[in-house]
Every structure is written in structure tokens, then in C-alpha cells.
Amino acid sequence: MSNGKITFIGLGLYDAMDISEKGINEAKISDEVFAEFFTAKLTGSDLQDIENKIGKKIKVLSREEVENGDIILKSASQKNIALLICGDPMVATTHIDLRIRAVEKGIETNVIHGSSIITAVPGLLGLQHYKFGRITTIAYPEKEYFPTSPYDVIEKNKKMDLHTLILLDIQSDKERYMTANEGIEFLLKIEEIHKRNIFNEKSLICVVARAGSEKPFVCAGEAGVLKNQDFGPPLHSMVIPGKMHFMEIEALSKLANLPMNICKKLQKL
């Protein structure tokens, strides 16, 4: 058994104020504090804000450093360390993998949870959680290869009348965050290739930008209209609704500026 410990601490959604008091206290008493910002990023704060809050320096790790785990596992074999992660900490596979390897080495592990885009986005739109199907992510296409998995997931969810939460690619190392505009264009492109009539310019889509901030941007409308709208700085996420309960239509109307004509059409379905 080692003498060390790793605590995976969720930073929450948007800025340095979104971490829980439990998380702050644990980071304060840790021997060493690491952070990674490649699975997600706090766009409302910089590193200095978080360092000021916990009163110590943070070593930011690259994707490679988290994935190979050497630095963290070595440090945690003797010391109590904290790893700060945006959102809720065990959502990305790489953190689960790291935790398993720590346990195998006899290192104690703990998790302090944080708020996550997975519940925040449906909540801000007023859509009901138990009506969501599988989540999907749109990644930047590589060399004009367009993976169909988001399209397939949306199709299956739609068939079951379920909503689809769509996360958008984050490439922090390149300062590149997929916008909802790019996400919509991606889906239109896939439709053009596969023609299964899943998504077109008339499709209803919801966009949430900067969830967790004081004034997140929340809107719903036709894909063909929203693809040209400016949603402001990242992070952006999208939802393609399935069949909606009347209260969900009401929510999109009141909370997400769904245009009245679309609202009336949906209410008649």
C-alpha cells in the first residue's frame, strides 16, 4: 500500500467560482495540485484565478501527461495530490483509466464532484432529463472524413421520440472550440452524404453557449436560421429535441426564444 492519495476534483462549468467548498478545501490541504484543460475548459476564468482561490501553484498537465499518468502516479505514490478537472471529474475515459491504475498501485483515490454540461444544458432549456437518449459528440472532421456516429445516435433517439444532447469538440491545445454553427454545418453535411432524412435546414435545434455563466445564451429555432447566428464565445452545446411534452414546448418558448410560429406548429402535433 502506498502512502499517497489522488483526489479528482470537479471544477464545474464556467469559472473559478463553480468549484464546491469541499473541492477548494481539499486542494488547499493537498501536497501538490495538478490540473488538465484538454477534456474541457473554464472559459470564464484563467489559471491565476483558481490559484488565488486555493492559495497555491497549479501544474497544468498536457493530454499526453495525463494519459501516460507518469507524473501523477509517481507524485501520488508518496504525497496527497489533487487533480482539477472541468465539469464533473469522472466523465472522460482518461480519468477513469488513471484512477484504475492508481488503485492497482495501492494509491487511495477520491472523487469530489462538480456541475456538468450533461445536466446543465437540458436544465437551462427546460427539457426533461428522462426524455434524453444517448449523448453524442461531434469531433472536428479529419481530412474530410465525416464520422457518422452523431448522425446515427440522433436517428435512433428520434425513432424513440427522445432528445439528443450533442457535445462539441474541444481542442484546448489548439485553442479550438467547435461552435454550434460548425456543429450544425457538420450535421447538414452528413445529411447531404447519407440522405436518411434525419436533419435538414428546417430541423428544430437548441443551442446553449457558456452554460454556468451569469447570462448563458440559450436559444431554439430552425437549423437553417441558427447556423448563421452569432452565439458568442465558447463553450457551445446543442440539443436536437425528439417528441416534446407541451411544457417543454412552453419552456423553449419562454426560456429559449423559440419563434412563435414554430411553437404553434409544435403544439398542434
Add this chain to the structure above:
Amino acid sequence: MSNGKITFIGLGLYDAMDISEKGINEAKISDEVFAEFFTAKLTGSDLQDIENKIGKKIKVLSREEVENGDIILKSASQKNIALLICGDPMVATTHIDLRIRAVEKGIETNVIHGSSIITAVPGLLGLQHYKFGRITTIAYPEKEYFPTSPYDVIEKNKKMDLHTLILLDIQSDKERYMTANEGIEFLLKIEEIHKRNIFNEKSLICVVARAGSEKPFVCAGEAGVLKNQDFGPPLHSMVIPGKMHFMEIEALSKLANLPMNICKKLQKL
């Protein structure tokens, strides 16, 4: 336009330390602070702990008071009020409904997010979020009537090789929180009635108790074995895994004490 404001603040998962600093600060500057504990409950703290943290009295509202909304909407027409809610605040329909009605009255509304069981439980088990299908809830059966919706959801998710997160009934007013044992018994009973071969004593099931606490109880095994195990105090949640990636099997083995014989059987599938 009214002069008031409602801020829906997430308390997070387990105790008074799980709220974000943003949430604490907003509650501190609010004119009046309400809370509801019927959609979920912090089992690791009492009301006094939260009151001490925000430095003011909290008025706890009943289900009826939140649902009819009179007290909150009246107060928020003139004052800045905070409504404290366990988990992430806009997950329950009743809060979305309240928010819509506030917007209709010209009351400003804001959301401060919190950690949620919806991401915490999959994360603690090391299961991958994008492999979860629709969520379901098991409610206490009324008068021996057993609703089949959880059974139907598990069936559909299984057909698509997806995991199912199962939330268990919370009846705070009666101090009654469904245990994972009761949840397992419920599913075995439904199987007995409908015989669609979805769930039996040999089915693999995962249980998480007291997510968000320092030592949550996390385990995986056969339903027939776990139904007799003591998981300790509430809240309990369950997951029925669909098809697992080898790293997920590894995670259940290392993080959830999945017995070695089951682990080996799964690895051969």
C-alpha cells in the same frame, strides 16, 4: 417588469460543502432564501449546516408550496430570492414549471448549477457516459400496482447495448428513501409478472450509495446476491450495464468489487 429575481441554486450531492462558492455568495446577498427537499435530500448535513454557511435563515417549502408557487412568486415580485435545490437545479419538472411562470410574470431568473447524481453515479462506477441510454426511476408501487416503465426502459437500452441509470424513489415528507434492495426486488417482481427475460437473479447490477460523500459505497455483482446486502443509509442509485468495453469491466473490478468469476466471464463475451 417586476423588480425581483429568483436564483435557482444547486446544493450538489451530499452535504453542505457541495454547494459552489458562486451559490453561497448568491444566497448570502439574497433578500430571502427558500429550499425544498422533496425532489432530493442532502443526507450528509442538516438545515442548520446550510444556514450557518450562508449566514441566514432558510424557509423550507413543501411539495405543494413549490408546485403552486404562490409564496415564491409573490416574494420574487419585489425581492431577490434564492431557491436551494439538491443536485443540479433544473432537473425536476416542477422547477422548470416554476421558472416558466416567473418569466411570464416578468421576474428575472438565474440558475447556479450543482453536481448531480446523473453524472456522479456513472463516474464513480467508471462506466462511460456516452454508452448510457435513457434514465429511469423506480417509484414505490401504489396498492400493488407495479408500473412497467423502468422495465421497458431497461429492455430498450439493453437491446441497443446501452447502460441504464436507475434512480430510486424519494419521499422526503415520509422520511422514505427507496433502497437498492427494494429496487432490485421491484425489478425481480416485474420480471415475474411480464416474463420478458430482462432481469433475473443472475443479472449484473451496480449499486452506488451516498454519492458525493467521502466514502461512497460502490459495488457490482449479481442481483440475487446484492438484493440481500446492506448498503447503509440513503440515497441509493443503481445501474444495469449493457455491453461493456474491457476498460469498463476493469473499472467495475477495481472500483466496484465486481467478483473475479463474473469479471472473467464478461471478458470472454
